[in-house]
Amino acid sequence: MTVRDRVRGDERGQAITLNYALGLSISVLLVTGLLIGGASFVRGQQEQAARTQLNVIGQQVSADLATADRLAVSTEENSTVTLRRSLPDRVAGSSYKIELVNSSDPYLELRTVNPEVVVTIKVAMESNMEAATVNGGKVRIGETASGNITLESGGGA
Amino acid sequence: MANLEADRDRAQIILVTGFALAIAFVAIALVMNSVIYTENLATRSEASKASDSVTIRADLGEAADAIVGAANRYNNSTYETLQKNVTRGIENMTAATERQQLQTGKAVSLTMLESHNGTRVRQTDDSRPFTAADGRGNWTLVKNVDEIRTLWLNVTEMEKATVPNANEAVFNLTAQNTTTDDTWNVTLINETGTKDTYSMYVTDGNGDQHDCNDQSGEFFVNVTEGGVTCGGTTYEIGSGMGEVDLLRFSRGQNVLGGRYEVFVRNASESIATPSPYGSMPFYDRQLYTATLYFSYEEQRMVYGTNLTVGPGDDGA
Numbered sequence: 232m233t234v235r236d237r238v239r240g241d242e243r244g245q246a247i248t249l250n251y252a253l254g255l256s257i258s259v260l261l262v263t264g265l266l267i268g269g270a271s272f273v274r275g276q277q278e279q280a281a282r283t284q285l286n287v288i289g290q291q292v293s294a295d296l297a298t299a300d301r302l303a304v305s306t307e308e309n310s311t312v313t314l315r316r317s318l319p320d321r322v323a324g325s326s327y328k329i330e331l332v333n334s335s336d337p338y339l340e341l342r343t344v345n346p347e348v349v350v351t352i353k354v355a356m357e358s359n360m361e362a363a364t365v366n367g368g369k370v371r372i373g374e375t376a377s378g379n380i381t382l383e384s385g386g387g388a
Numbered sequence: 389m390a391n392l393e394a395d396r397d398r399a400q401i402i403l404v405t406g407f408a409l410a411i412a413f414v415a416i417a418l419v420m421n422s423v424i425y426t427e428n429l430a431t432r433s434e435a436s437k438a439s440d441s442v443t444i445r446a447d448l449g450e451a452a453d454a455i456v457g458a459a460n461r462y463n464n465s466t467y468e469t470l471q472k473n474v475t476r477g478i479e480n481m482t483a484a485t486e487r488q489q490l491q492t493g494k495a496v497s498l499t500m501l502e503s504h505n506g507t508r509v510r511q512t513d514d515s516r517p518f519t520a521a522d523g524r525g526n527w528t529l530v531k532n533v534d535e536i537r538t539l540w541l542n543v544t545e546m547e548k549a550t551v552p553n554a555n556e557a558v559f560n561l562t563a564q565n566t567t568t569d570d571t572w573n574v575t576l577i578n579e580t581g582t583k584d585t586y587s588m589y590v591t592d593g594n595g596d597q598h599d600c601n602d603q604s605g606e607f608f609v610n611v612t613e614g615g616v617t618c619g620g621t622t623y624e625i626g627s628g629m630g631e632v633d634l635l636r637f638s639r640g641q642n643v644l645g646g647r648y649e650v651f652v653r654n655a656s657e658s659i660a661t662p663s664p665y666g667s668m669p670f671y672d673r674q675l676y677t678a679t680l681y682f683s684y685e686e687q688r689m690v691y692g693t694n695l696t697v698g699p700g701d702d703g704a
Contacts, residue, residue: 306693
């Protein structure tokens, strides 16, 4: 086949190099868009999952605090009240902390590191409480020597 | 040839993209799995149940109270015998309860820590006046008292007061603080002549007199309910003064018939020698209270507290 024949049979409207460049750039743009969208979707789902888990964990700890409070109120002298709870070590792949905040309206604050999610759960108690911060995992709720209710790490059931 | 090579390059990019997206979706699946696991935790009945421990404590407290009551009723020879019987009874009950609760994964125990001695004084013959065993009208029922749990009187007949000796016909129940000499009095006088109708006055520790008007039938000075109730008002025994440590009757001969019971905690040694059976008034040794330690432990909870029981004590 002669060069003239090859030119006559070539139906492309642009040069081969331009063809490559356009094809690759469009593909890269599409792929980048897909990856960014996918990653954003995953991140959003991860935050939502972390929020849901922290809510559940916070409600469980709040219920245990209320139980410990009821038991503490029912005791006489020489009392001991300890509740043990095994919580997940991580939520949505991230470690988290539980903080008991002692204020006029006490609450629990649960916070993950990455993604950063903060959940607040109210606590209703009659007894005095001591502020504390513990890591997720095994948690112990009980009376201190002075009779206040607090959170401590360790001792899960 | 050039076209085929271009197609292969684009296909490789699509493959890599697909692989990256697959990894992302697998990560989502793992995250969702942990969320489902946590939500499953929430639906299990893992919430600590305080009711079990409190229920068992109340049941054991009731049973211990009954043991103390039974020991007081049937074995009141010496305080040591009383304490030994109560301790043994509580040990037997606790052993049975421990075995039963271990089957459900709970460790329960009830241990005797200490007990307090008391004395009960009773007159159950309502044909007898409110005099001492030797017939004296002015006499001390109990002294060296630390606490009064039961004090009630049932007056069925009183001597009629005759002028000018009306003051000689009164009856006085006096609660006294021997340290300060303050007194709290309930005074009865029959001015109408009807054998079971009388006037009652309460004089508190400040010296204020309260007129309870005419009473009839039985009346109660009920310490458990706070004192003497008349006219809708309760006059607390010992109000206006310090702690009561002595109870006495004055002119007990003027109450011609009635019953009474007093149950007190001894401050120091035994208040009086127990009476022979059938004599009136009747003194016997009783355990006033027993202090126990209740312990409850299960997989997720430890609960312990002192527990005080005593016959007639509503706090048990």
